[in-house]
Structure formats: C-alpha cells, structure tokens
Amino acid sequence: MSVIPQLLAALKANGFRRCEEQPSSSHLVIEGNLSTRFGDVPCLARIDRTFQSFPLVQLTPVPECLLPVAPHIGPAGSLCYIANATAIVDIFDPIGQTLAALDQAARVLEQIMAGERVNDLAEEFYAFWSGIQFFVDVDSRETGTGVLLQKKDAFAVSDNPARTTAKLAHLPGKWRELPWSIDRVTTKTAPRPKSDVWPPETVGELLAWQSRLDDACRRKIEARIARAYRQGRAFAVVVIDSPLMPYAFATLDLLKTPRESSLDQRLPIYDVRILCLNLIRIDDAFVTQRNIPGQTTLAGLRIAMVGVGTIGGYLGEMLARAGAGTAGGELMVVDNQNLEPGNLGRHRLGASHSFLPKATSLADEIKRVMPGLNVRPIPHDVREVNLEGFDLLIDATGEQALGQWLAARHPQKTPLLHVWIEGAGVAVRSYISSHAAEGCYRCLCDYERHGDFTAVEGGVEPLFAGQGCEGPYVPFSASVSIQAAALGLDSVMAWVGRKAWPGLSTRVLSRTHEAANADCTVLKRPGCPACSS
Structure with a gap:
C-alpha cells in the first residue's frame, strides 16, 4: 500500500502541497515555505518515492540577504541542510523522516540568515x-x-x-x-x-x-x-x-x-x-595523510623490512600507504626467495609474479599502485645486507631463528619490530622493545619456553600440512596474514606517533582459545645470549 497519500496529508498540515507539475516518476515534488524568525522562505522539495534518501530542498527564490553567495546554498538555490554521513535514513518511518528533514532545513536556513554559518564558507x-x-x-x-x-x-x-x-x-x-x-x-x-x-x-x-x-x-x-x-x-x-x-x-x-x-x-x-x-x-603527502589527518606518517623515514612472505607482502604495501618511501624516505624490502605457486592462496602477490624474486616483485607492485615511491628491493639473504642507517627495522619473516639473529646483530640504536603468526593462525603477535631495560626477541622466546608470555592458554601445538613431496607447511588462510600485517602496521604507527604501546601485543583469532596474557612489556632476561653484555 502506498504511503504517499498519508505523507501528503501530513505535509498539508505543515503548509506544504503537491506541485501540479511532476517532472519525474521517481520523486514527489512539493512546494511550501520554510519558517524562520526572519520570515517564511518559499521552497520546493523533491522527495524520493522509495525514501532511501533525504528530500532535496531548493529555495525559490534565494532571499536577497543571502545573495550572491551564502554558506550551504548552492547553484539554483539548493540548500545543503544535512550531511549524509551524519544521519541515517529511516526507511521504516518515511513520514516522520520527511517532516524532520524539512524542520532541519528550516533550522539551518535560519542559522544562515542570522550569519551563524559564515565560517562554513571556508569548508565549502x-x-x-x-x-x-x-x-x-x-x-x-x-x-x-x-x-x-x-x-x-x-x-x-x-x-x-x-x-x-x-x-x-x-x-x-x-x-x-x-x-x-x-x-x-x-x-x-x-x-x-x-x-x-x-x-x-x-x-x-x-x-x-x-x-x-x-x-x-x-x-x-x-x-x-x-x-x-x-x-x-x-x-x-x-x-x-x-x-x-x-x-x-x-x-x-x-x-x-x-x-x-x-x-x-x-x-x-x-x-x-x-x-x-x-x-x-x-601528491604523496595528501594520499598518506588523507585517512589519518593530524597523525604522524612514515614520510621521510628510512625503513627496512625483512621478509616478503605471507605477512611481509601485505605489510609492505600498508607501510607504503602510510608514507614509507615518500618525502625523501626509503622503504627497503629484503627477501632472497622466489614466489612459489603454493604461496598464491595467501600472498599479496599474484600469479604474474610466480617464480620471480619476491622482493623485486613486491617493489614493482607497490610502485605500480603508488608510483613515485622510493622502494628498494634486496633479493639477497639478510645476513649479507647492511642494515645500518635505518630509522626502523621490521622482521616479518615469522622465522624464530632469523628473528633471534636479527635481535643479536641489528644496530642497537635502531628499533626492531617482529611480527609473526602463532601456530595455524591461532593468534598474531608483534614485539618491539623501546627501552634499554626491555628484553629482545630472544628474551621473549626464552620466557615462552618456560611457559611465560604465551599467546593462548595451554600454548600452541605445532600443526603442519603437505608432508608429502611438497614438504611441510603451516596451514592458515589469507585473512590471518592480513591481520598479522595490520597488527604490524598498528605497532609501527604507534611507534612513529610516539604513542603508548605495549612491547608485546597479541590478537587471538581462534574462537577455541583464550588469551593467556594481556599486552605487556617484557623485561630483559639475565644471561640472554642476544642482548646481554
């Protein structure tokens, strides 16, 4: 049953009536006045017959006091009285929604005529x-x-x-x-x-x-x-x-x-x-700052990421979108392996990069998506790469042995962030130490071996698949890789913005596991072979 007759009756009680001329079958055009303390202002309103959008209001004509320009009044007298992102269309109350919209239009128009919205001109x-x-x-x-x-x-x-x-x-x-x-x-x-x-x-x-x-x-x-x-x-x-x-x-x-x-x-x-x-x-500054206004980006910094695998592929692109490689900075990606077809199900790179170096392929893909960035691929073993002079190092390999090697060998003045996946996607974790009293990644690994700082209650049992000719691998979906990369980026943005952030962060993904520890700071472990002098 059409609601239009009831709507017209409600509008008539508020001084609006149906226009004789209806140029479109998709909208109902009504005419009437918007009441303000400065007097009534004639207007037309075009009402979506599906009620999935707010009425369009046009002043007929624009009051002389608002000529030749006024805030929120566009060409031909259109009145912008509500921002779509700040209100929700209620399709279940079309009459109430329409009447409320016209009341809001009258309030905004009155504010404009009173000179209360002049500063909005800068935004418009x-x-x-x-x-x-x-x-x-x-x-x-x-x-x-x-x-x-x-x-x-x-x-x-x-x-x-x-x-x-x-x-x-x-x-x-x-x-x-x-x-x-x-x-x-x-x-x-x-x-x-x-x-x-x-x-x-x-x-x-x-x-x-x-x-x-x-x-x-x-x-x-x-x-x-x-x-x-x-x-x-x-x-x-x-x-x-x-x-x-x-x-x-x-x-x-x-x-x-x-x-x-x-x-x-x-x-x-x-x-x-x-x-x-x-x-x-x-420009790069606008692209990186558009979605995080007022926050510090990675522009101008030298960042090295080790590992362009299931985590690093997504994290590398996220770093670039946050400003890495812009404004004279550099994003260096290090990985000595090629992309195998078995990786495609959960890797940022696609089939067109199969059997090609992952570091070079990711750098090319980032430059394709965001041309002009300074992204330097290093398709070599990180043990042969000079890591001096960077503002931040990121270990996205998920390999515990390599993470411990980096903890022992990386320049001590350079922050080192580790990002990894626990088991078959049970949880994702990140670790960064920001104070001399805090432990390194090897300290954390030693604590975990003694049952401390584990990700979930009861620990994580190793799980492998493909133990035939293909060789073993850990099974989990691409969504786990993306969530690990997202945690890594959140850690990086907290670091660059100098925001409070725990050294050890964990996000449990499995519904069958409970978190074992809250995010926290890990103190240096006495006798650690990686960081103890």
Whole structure:
C-alpha cells in the first residue's frame, strides 16, 4: 500500500502541497515555505518515492540577504541542510523522516540568515570555485614555479613531471609540457568567498579579494602575473597553497592590451579575465595523510623490512600507504626467495609474479599502485645486507631463528619490530622493545619456553600440512596474514606517533582459545645470549 497519500496529508498540515507539475516518476515534488524568525522562505522539495534518501530542498527564490553567495546554498538555490554521513535514513518511518528533514532545513536556513554559518564558507570553498579540473602533484609547500602538463582534456601541475606522468599513466594519450607560466605561492590563510561579487572574474577582482585575506599573498600573485606579462606570455597559471586546500586560476588573454614600447611600464593586467581551476591533489603527502589527518606518517623515514612472505607482502604495501618511501624516505624490502605457486592462496602477490624474486616483485607492485615511491628491493639473504642507517627495522619473516639473529646483530640504536603468526593462525603477535631495560626477541622466546608470555592458554601445538613431496607447511588462510600485517602496521604507527604501546601485543583469532596474557612489556632476561653484555 502506498504511503504517499498519508505523507501528503501530513505535509498539508505543515503548509506544504503537491506541485501540479511532476517532472519525474521517481520523486514527489512539493512546494511550501520554510519558517524562520526572519520570515517564511518559499521552497520546493523533491522527495524520493522509495525514501532511501533525504528530500532535496531548493529555495525559490534565494532571499536577497543571502545573495550572491551564502554558506550551504548552492547553484539554483539548493540548500545543503544535512550531511549524509551524519544521519541515517529511516526507511521504516518515511513520514516522520520527511517532516524532520524539512524542520532541519528550516533550522539551518535560519542559522544562515542570522550569519551563524559564515565560517562554513571556508569548508565549502570549492562549491563556489568551480572550473576546469587540474591534478596537483607538488611535494613542497614552498613558493616557487612548477610545470604544467596536458594529456588530451587532462591537466596537471607538477614539480616532478616523471613522477606525475607515472601516477597518471592510466589516462589515455601522451603527456606534453605546456609553455605556460606556472607559479606557486603559499598563504597561511584559509580561503573563503566574498559576500558581494563572487567568484572573481578579473585579475583586479581576484587581487582585491586576496588583499582582504592575506595581503602578502596578494603581492606575490600580482608580481607573478606582472612577470608573465613582461615576459610576453599570453597565459599564466597561479596555484595558491592554503592550509585547507590548494586553489588556482588562469589568465585567459594576458596580452590583450600590449605595451606600446619597452619604455611603457604600465601593467594593463587588472581587467584581464581569469578562469577558476578546480584542483585535485594526488601528491604523496595528501594520499598518506588523507585517512589519518593530524597523525604522524612514515614520510621521510628510512625503513627496512625483512621478509616478503605471507605477512611481509601485505605489510609492505600498508607501510607504503602510510608514507614509507615518500618525502625523501626509503622503504627497503629484503627477501632472497622466489614466489612459489603454493604461496598464491595467501600472498599479496599474484600469479604474474610466480617464480620471480619476491622482493623485486613486491617493489614493482607497490610502485605500480603508488608510483613515485622510493622502494628498494634486496633479493639477497639478510645476513649479507647492511642494515645500518635505518630509522626502523621490521622482521616479518615469522622465522624464530632469523628473528633471534636479527635481535643479536641489528644496530642497537635502531628499533626492531617482529611480527609473526602463532601456530595455524591461532593468534598474531608483534614485539618491539623501546627501552634499554626491555628484553629482545630472544628474551621473549626464552620466557615462552618456560611457559611465560604465551599467546593462548595451554600454548600452541605445532600443526603442519603437505608432508608429502611438497614438504611441510603451516596451514592458515589469507585473512590471518592480513591481520598479522595490520597488527604490524598498528605497532609501527604507534611507534612513529610516539604513542603508548605495549612491547608485546597479541590478537587471538581462534574462537577455541583464550588469551593467556594481556599486552605487556617484557623485561630483559639475565644471561640472554642476544642482548646481554
């Protein structure tokens, strides 16, 4: 039975009625007023007949006091009154949901008219600064020049064209460098639209707007445009790097009023029309910080990971996504084995890398996913590799003997993180010591042999499969490998962020086992052959 008649009756009681013209069968269009303390504002509302989304509200017309620009009011008077991520659509109460949505729209509109949402303009800046899309791949925030690249209808601003073209290699066509003037300037002020004429249409209007935000930035912009004019360039692009986002504009015909002679020092640039550019960041800093805002990333650090097996394959990629190998840093992956077909069921690498060195294959795969990263593969035995000079060493081999060798031989000033899987996927564990009084990995192994610090109650019985011609291996699914890698990354991010983190961390995966110990710190074991002097 349709709920529309009951909905219309409820809306009528609130002053809304069905529009005579219904342009779409998927939406019900109603008209009425949003009541505010400043008076009633006429509007249209488009209601999804399936009630799987909130009504779309359009002001008809936009009140004069909110022209030409106001927060949360978009083109043609659309009113943004709710963020989809902050509310849940209730498909079981369509009438109550619709009425509540219209009430919320009225509240937000009243706040806008009262000037209480003006600061939201900074967050909505790009809703009023629309134009041609440009990719931005610039590592440095320092003021300087850049290169403008074009591939068919795509444009990119870059300070490293080779890196940028690798990132955008999937786009059709061939990149070429445009002989346009490109300048980048920085500002400490977040942009926000003016309350009168917006967006700026000429160089003069843009400079007047910038002078109210950051006059020093205005002077930089003016100097860059003047220089392009004096160099005889018809087009110029200026990218402004602000705390919130980069934004940019281009001059359309900078030389439309040429100077009469070289002695003419006038700058007839202020009436030149500009084109707003919509910038899309693809730089490494943005990619790594986007999902962990305000947190420390691995950018600029030298990290060495030993073992590109079932744990290391996933962990290596996670480290790269957290910034390893960016901003002058390095991610070195060490493994002297090739990828065997039997590994494919739980390895990050696929069949295309079968019988190839795992270290080289993982480095190639990371660079394919995130071009431009400094990932160095070492397809040799770690015992032959120089591990000096790194900020962090990671043992992802899961081999107890090699882990103990690393504990004894690695540079003492370098933190060493071990990540491994207990038994046939019963639990995953990580261990890192951060204080001279704390024990090494060999200390932990010796404690476990005496029944201390075990992962689960009763310990873990060894379990092997494939004991025929194939040779023995420990059976567990790829999900275990991924969870071990995730624990490893969590440990690394706690270390780089200087957050409190126990030296020994355990996550029990088996429902038939109980954790034997809480996460804790392990003290140095007297007489340890690896770390005792």
